[in-house]
Amino acid sequence: MSETGLVTDNEAQNELIEAAIAEISHIATLPEVTMKIIQLVEDPDSTAQDLNKVISNDPALGARILKVVNSAFYGLPGQIGSINRAIVLLGLNAVKNIAIAASLAKLFRGGKICNSFDAHDLWNQAIASATATRLLGEKIGLGLPDEAFLAGLIHDIGMMVEIQAKRPKFVEVMQKLEENPDGKLREYEEAVIGADHEQFGAALCRTWKFPQSFAYVTGFHHHPWDLPEKHRTLASLVHVADIIVANLGIGFTRGVEHKEIMPSLLEELKLSMEQVEEISTKVPEAMEEASTIFSLG
Missing domain, CATH: 1.10.3210.10 (Hypothetical protein af1432)
Incomplete structure (x- = not known):
């Protein structure tokens, strides 16, 4: 190996x-929006705005990401009300990882x-x-x-x-x-x-x-x-x-x-x-x- x-x-x-x-790949895979997020974050030319745009197309995923960001998991001060603010505070990579984690449950x-x-x-x-x-x-x-x-x-x-x-x-x-x-x-x-x-x-x-x-x-x-x-x-x-x-x-x-x-x-x-x-x-x-x-x- x-x-x-x-x-x-x-x-x-x-x-x-x-x-x-x-x-x-045709039975159980990550949602298309999560795959898009992964591709986006791997692209060095991507911006926080690009990521925000993709997540905005999936309100349920956006809500789950905000739920994580506002939990004791991160211990951030105050309530974060927008994905854009979450990206600024945590960075593109962290938001990508949260999106993957939030999408995985359906496979189990x-x-x-x-x-x-x-x-x-x-x-x-x-x-x-x-x-x-x-x-x-x-x-x-x-x-x-x-x-x-x-x-x-x-x-x-x-x-x-x-x-x-x-x-x-x-x-x-x-x-x-x-x-x-x-x-x-x-x-x-x-x-x-x-x-x-x-x-x-x-x-x-x-x-x-x-x-x-x-x-x-x-x-x-x-x-x-x-x-x-x-x-x-x-x-x-x-x-x-x-x-x-x-x-x-x-x-x-x-x-x-x-x-x-x-x-x-x-x-x-x-x-x-x-x-x-x-x-x-x-x-x-x-x-x-x-x-x-x-x-x-």
Whole structure:
């Protein structure tokens, strides 16, 4: 696998991943307006006015963005009444990340897929991981709270690709997990589907033209130490957040392979176990706030 987590050395596996991504492109994808926002923000010639114009065409999305901006999530002084003001205060990139986060909930509306899996549980786990990643990012002075939050929110998005494009095989994977309490999700995905959710997630990030940092997160959140050091921080934070959430028992937790955080990883992030424990206590309440903003409704 390359360091992007997007390509494997196995040609048949690459074809399988590409076919699955093509399959979901007409089943479940980001709304057109969100795709336009991504393209716009990636264009160096774009202005805040251009972004404002696109968001204005989708009043519901505009309302959700303002809801986020005015929440405790950002802690900005006073009420922000316009998208334009939000863009000025937060910047184009932050507003783009909020728009993506606000659009993602619709992909998790699948409900109960089989006895041992409900898409709502995956969404709850995603929201909790997003919350924990943001809190961890704040603790280490990362800045970019919206990017940290979105990274946590999308880290398991590859599972939604499997649900949409390979549902019978995904159900088989879940049954194997249910039968084997010590079994590992990625191993069963590889055996049954032919690729794992990290590979599907990283490929989806490429298709949706997400920044490379999100491909690293989706492709390496179970083993961030395999990334080059300069690309490791966000994926490492998500890895730690994932373990925090699994230990709290929030949502779908069977994807997590380690219940303990590697001391070397904490050292690299300049985090102590005490700080991790302190953040763990804050996650449930902070998650409640985030669930209200990014609801499945």
